Amino acid sequence: MPDEKIETLVVGGGQAGLVMSHRLKQRGLSHLVLERHRIAERWRSERWDGLKFQFPNWSVRLPDFPFPHSDPDGYANTDDIVKFIDDYAAFVAPPIRCGVAVTRLSQCGGGGFIAETTDGTIAADNVVVATGPYQRNLVPDLLGDHPVFQVHAADYKNPGQLPPGAVLVAGAGASGAQIAEELLQAGRRVYLSVGRHRRLPRRYRGRDLIWWLAEMRLDQVTPEERGPARLGPVISGAYGGRTIxxxxxxxxxxxLLGRIEAAHDGVLDIASGLAESMADGDLVYATFLGAVDEYVRRRKLDLPEDPDARTTLPNPPCVTEPLRRLDLAAEGISAVIWATGYGVDFDWIDLPVTDAKGEAVHHNGISAVPGLYFLGLQWLSKMNSSFLSGVGDDAEVLADHILARRL
Structure with a gap:
C-alpha cells in the first residue's frame, strides 16, 4: 500500500514545476511538488560565477510575475535569476517537499501511478515530469583518465578554478562561447573547438534578438514546423550583450579549432571542416538578417537600417590553415572544459514513454500513457517552451488537460 494518495504529482521544483503548481492552484486542483534538492537547484549549483542570462531583462517573466529590474536592456546574472525564482516560489506558495527524490515511477494495475521516493511511496492519478532538459552532462569519452584537468561547463565556476596554463573549450554553443570569452578576458590562452552552430545577432536594427523572435512569432514555431534542426542560437548577454x-x-x-574527432595519449585529432562550419554559421546569420529586413519592409516598421551588422572580418589563419592535431602537453593546455551539452535522464520512469535515445515521447507534453505529462523540455510545443516566458503557456495546456480528466 502506498504511504499517501494525491491527485497530481509534480516531479521537479525548478521554474517548470513551480509554474505547473501555479496553474493547478488556479484551477483548484490538489497536487504535490517533489524536488530532490532545493528549488531552482541547477541555477544554484550548475552555473558559473560570471554567467549572464541570454535574455534581456524586459523579456524575463513567469506567469503573473514579471522580473524586477532597473535596466530593461541589461542581462541578469545567476544570483538575480535565483532570487527571481525564489520570489516566484513565495508568490505561488506551492505544496512542495524538498530533499525528496523520485527513484521509480510505475503504473498501477487499475490506472494511476505509483511513485517510489526517498521518503516513501505515493499514489497519484496524474504525474507531471518537470525535471527540465539539463539532467545529464554529456562528456565524450575521449581523454578518459588523462591527467589534464577536465570539467563540464555545468561544473565550471571561474578562471581561478583551473590550473595555470592554456585552456581548451570543447563546444562553441552559447555556454562554450561565453566561457571561452571570459577565459580570454582573464588573460588565458584559449583554444575553442567550433562545430556546426547557429550564429544570430544579439541586436539588429535597434532591437534585441528576443524582440525579433517574438515580433515575427518565430518563438511560436512548432517542432513540426522547425524540422530536424535542433541547434540553439549562439548568443550571449555578457559584456552588455553583443553578437558572437x-x-x-x-x-x-x-x-579556433574544428570538431574534436579522437584522442590518443593527450593528442587530439581535429576534424576538417572548420571553414565550412563558419560559413554555415554565417549563412544562418545572413538569412536571419534578410528575413528581418523583409519583415520590416512588409510591415513598414520605422526602424533604422543597420549595415554594420553585415560587416565580416576575414578568416584568421587558424581557419584558413586549421590545426588537424593538437598535443595538449606541447601547447601547454592544462585544462579542458567540455561545453558539449546535456541530455535527459528518464531511466526512473518505468513506463513506455521514451524512445530509443531515452527522450520523452509526447505531443505538446501529453504522453500516450493517460495522466502522464512532461513540462519544461526544449521544443515541447514550440520554440519558447523552455524559456522562462514560455513555460507558462504549456503548463496551462497541461492543467486544462488534467482538469478535463477529472470531469
Missing part, C-alpha cells in the same frame, strides 16, 4: 563572432575572438588571440 568567432573571427573577432580569433583577432583577440583565441585559437
Amino acid at each position: 563572432d568567432f573571427r573577432s575572438f580569433a583577432a583577440d588571440g583565441m585559437i
Whole structure:
C-alpha cells in the first residue's frame, strides 16, 4: 500500500514545476511538488560565477510575475535569476517537499501511478515530469583518465578554478562561447573547438534578438514546423550583450579549432571542416538578417537600417590553415572544459514513454500513457517552451488537460 494518495504529482521544483503548481492552484486542483534538492537547484549549483542570462531583462517573466529590474536592456546574472525564482516560489506558495527524490515511477494495475521516493511511496492519478532538459552532462569519452584537468561547463565556476596554463573549450554553443570569452578576458590562452552552430545577432536594427523572435512569432514555431534542426542560437548577454563572432575572438588571440574527432595519449585529432562550419554559421546569420529586413519592409516598421551588422572580418589563419592535431602537453593546455551539452535522464520512469535515445515521447507534453505529462523540455510545443516566458503557456495546456480528466 502506498504511504499517501494525491491527485497530481509534480516531479521537479525548478521554474517548470513551480509554474505547473501555479496553474493547478488556479484551477483548484490538489497536487504535490517533489524536488530532490532545493528549488531552482541547477541555477544554484550548475552555473558559473560570471554567467549572464541570454535574455534581456524586459523579456524575463513567469506567469503573473514579471522580473524586477532597473535596466530593461541589461542581462541578469545567476544570483538575480535565483532570487527571481525564489520570489516566484513565495508568490505561488506551492505544496512542495524538498530533499525528496523520485527513484521509480510505475503504473498501477487499475490506472494511476505509483511513485517510489526517498521518503516513501505515493499514489497519484496524474504525474507531471518537470525535471527540465539539463539532467545529464554529456562528456565524450575521449581523454578518459588523462591527467589534464577536465570539467563540464555545468561544473565550471571561474578562471581561478583551473590550473595555470592554456585552456581548451570543447563546444562553441552559447555556454562554450561565453566561457571561452571570459577565459580570454582573464588573460588565458584559449583554444575553442567550433562545430556546426547557429550564429544570430544579439541586436539588429535597434532591437534585441528576443524582440525579433517574438515580433515575427518565430518563438511560436512548432517542432513540426522547425524540422530536424535542433541547434540553439549562439548568443550571449555578457559584456552588455553583443553578437558572437568567432573571427573577432580569433583577432583577440583565441585559437579556433574544428570538431574534436579522437584522442590518443593527450593528442587530439581535429576534424576538417572548420571553414565550412563558419560559413554555415554565417549563412544562418545572413538569412536571419534578410528575413528581418523583409519583415520590416512588409510591415513598414520605422526602424533604422543597420549595415554594420553585415560587416565580416576575414578568416584568421587558424581557419584558413586549421590545426588537424593538437598535443595538449606541447601547447601547454592544462585544462579542458567540455561545453558539449546535456541530455535527459528518464531511466526512473518505468513506463513506455521514451524512445530509443531515452527522450520523452509526447505531443505538446501529453504522453500516450493517460495522466502522464512532461513540462519544461526544449521544443515541447514550440520554440519558447523552455524559456522562462514560455513555460507558462504549456503548463496551462497541461492543467486544462488534467482538469478535463477529472470531469
